[in-house]
Amino acid sequence: MEGFNVLFVDDEVDFLETLLKRMKKRQLNAFGVNSGEDALAYLKDHVVDIVVMDVRMPGMDGIETLRKIKKTNPLLEVIMLTGHACLEIAREGMEVGAFDYLMKPINIDELLYKLQDAFKKKSIQMEKIKHLEEVMISSKLPQSDD
């Protein structure tokens, strides 16, 4: 699968750094920020395909950030990765539209698979939209000619 951009959001600086290093070693375009607020700011002016985000963070928590991301950027896939095993919060996250809710500690390969699966989902959606646009353009053209 060709390269894609992943933003990691976690307030634990050490954890984040290690994860970024390991991801970059696996040829992934990985970036990191430490809070929900920073994530939203980052998304404003960077191209990101997938966000991997902690749930419990000081300031804006993961679920709230997820809500905001899904509102402005519904095609972006978000994976929750957390040390907080709680059924209710997990369901809330899934209902808001998270791609998955994973628990730390995570096997690095498993995380990589998840990223690939999420990216594939996103690509298919993008393709659908591309065709949709083509259909809309082609259906418009004859009308304007009239």
Add this chain to the structure above:
Amino acid sequence: MKKIRNFFKSLFSFDTQPEEPENIEELRVAFRERYHNFKLLLSANNRSLEVMAEMEQALQGDRTFSMSFVRSSATSISVNVFRMIQSLQQLAPDKYAELDARFVTIEQSVNAILKQTRTLPTGRLILPLNALDKDMAEVAGSKMANLGEVKNRIHLKVPAGFVITSSAFKRFMDYNSLQVEIDRKLQSIDSDDIEDLYSFSAEIQQLVIRSRIPDDLEAAISGAWEDLEAESGGKITVALRSSALGEDAEGSSFAGQYRSELNVSFEHVFQAYKEVIASKYSLQAITYRMNKGFRDEDILMCVGCLVMVDAVSGGVTYSRSPVSNRDDSIFINAVWGLPKSVVDGSVACDLFVASRQPQLSIVRKDICLKERKFVCYPQEGVCRMDLTDEESTRPCLTDDQAQQLAEIAVRIENHYGMAQDIEWAIAGSGAIHILQSRPLKQIHSGETEDTAIDPELKKLLIVGGGITASPGAGSGPVYLGDRGVDVLAFPEGAVLVARQALPRWASLLTRASAVITEQGGFAGHLANVAREFGVPALFGIPDAATILKQGQVITVDASRQAVYDGLVPVLLSDTGVSKTCLMKGSPVHEILKQVSQHIIPLHLLDPDSREFCPAKCSTFHDITRFIHEKSVIEMFDFGKDHNFSERSSKQLYYRVPMQWWVLNLDDGFKEEAQGKYVTLDNIDSIPMKSFWKGFVAIPWDGPPAMDRKGMMAVMYQSTTNTALTPGVRSAYSERNYFMISRHYCSLSSRLGYHFSTIEALISERPRENYISFQFKGGAADTNRKLRRVHFIKDILEELGFRVEIKEDHLVSRLENHDMAHMEKQMEILGYLTLHTRQLDMIMTNPVSVNYYRNKLRKDIDTMKAGD
């Protein structure tokens, strides 16, 4: 955006729109999306089944797991079931809406169990010792409750004091939001990795110590301190002693896991309080709780504050022998100064033994060389003093004091009706103060007369003597422990050899095969924990750390007090003491058991039954089973019914047209198959190719010759079993269908009279790989059917499958192997699919059964050996 999506939906809703040639690209995308959804569903299914299997294993109770394991597993299963529901609803919108409600009901039941918390009987932050008795452990912790009992009910001398209660502890934890943070960190660590635990322990202890004591609690402690000074008539210092609550489950002592702070002045009482609380997260306390299956949040730290006794001498009395329940002698361990050094095993101590018959009297005195003692500084703190010649050799109890201590032990034992472990101190005035009394766990000793050392073994003997701190025998390489950090390097199964029997070694006990120390007696904390975990321990071997060499393999016979060179198997087999299974019956195990009731049991067995519906899903497993079945059918029907030639089913062409049909879900063909056939060379599905290879590898001999009875059984079943009548079942099962993609294959086949499905996902992702094989029915009577199912079970288990049988329904699964291994197993399944047909006919004929079993085994071995 929503508008666009709606428009899009209508464009692709296949139910209403017939296919138009110019839409072919869109159609391809739509099929790809469907398949991707299906794949996500399969991977969620796989993951939830995997975690369920882990849960089942944990339920066996022979390995340790923590509450975070229970929570993560439950959450992980729940999330994956939720994802399956989402995916199924994408595949078939609105069709299975009922599942949502089922999911929520189950989730809530699980959640309710996970969220159970202990309710505390009172909100009081402080209680005076005078107000306590043994029934108040919920408030004061068991140590302080028992001390209250000794003081107020047995009327023995106990220093004045108060307890900072369990409510105060909760207040402190809640005020600083500590539990959430601790749970989060606990989940992320690998409990088998001692290095992880070590840094976790350090972090949490720091966190606790940096936390603030809320104002109301600070005021309450200050008030209690003033009252205590008034009661004692002047300035005081205190001993702060941990008195944990929740540790008092049967058979657990929590001996020495927590910290005590001695001789603390008012200035430092708050800091000391936090330090005692922080010791709940010492490495040894964490590992202890994990190994005993305690929930972290259930252990509440009450802290006792007792006016300090400046002890002339102190020690620990056992009202009976801890290492043998046949011995009713009273054992008094004593040192000069504070009793601290008996408990932490750092100094050799005098031993006085009292016998109950004919009348209570001291019958033995082992006086040893006492090199140092601990005493109180006048202002605060404790200092270590080296002892002069006279004091170091003089017994630290007079005969009269020893006699009094024995009498006290009998009195407390009689009051409780069980053996006691009593800590005491003798003040300058000569008065004996009781500092602690708790039940003493005695070990059932086997044949005690068998204490002689086998003469054959004498030549291997390295050293003998010492004290049996915990009976039994163990063997392994010597590991010389010295500094605290050695804990990290300790190899599994080694024999720990240390100079002192320090409590911090306790965290190694689950990994050590035996323990030897130069100092320390059976009254120390380490000895207590060793007995509890069933680890043989031999204490008091002079120069052990010098005589024994790092890495040298030895066998320790703690019962007979001997250490041998090398491995002595004969000793290891007859110890009679087995490592106790600690998880079963523990709180965490109990919670897992309850939670699993809503997750693991499978009630939905037969897809053809009317019971196979969302309303009958009462566990997460039921939901996964239901969804999986339906998703396969949805995928199949969609492809089959849809008039899209690229995705319609093709008949397999292998030399001739076969009675097998193939439905390409995504990338299962090398190139598009024109017309009604697909040739085998065009198949690009890894699992299907392997299956086919095995299927055609060895020709079938034809139906087994059956006896007349078998024939009758088949004929009878064919006329009564409607499932065998064509046209009754769904289209999917009428023919033999492969649904494939490059990495996936689902095969539904009806060969002979039985029905089987094989499903496999095989790719470069070993963690996602699986093969599932299900098998049901047959034409013969139930007895024969069952025999065949068990016959197949044996074979599958030999191949490494996890197999379960309910009635005549066999479900089996193999997971997580690399691609090559999975391909080979698939090949063998192909072979079995062909060669087990109609075997039920001969199942009551043992000669034929044997013949076929051997034939199958031989063929399988040949296949395993091939390429």
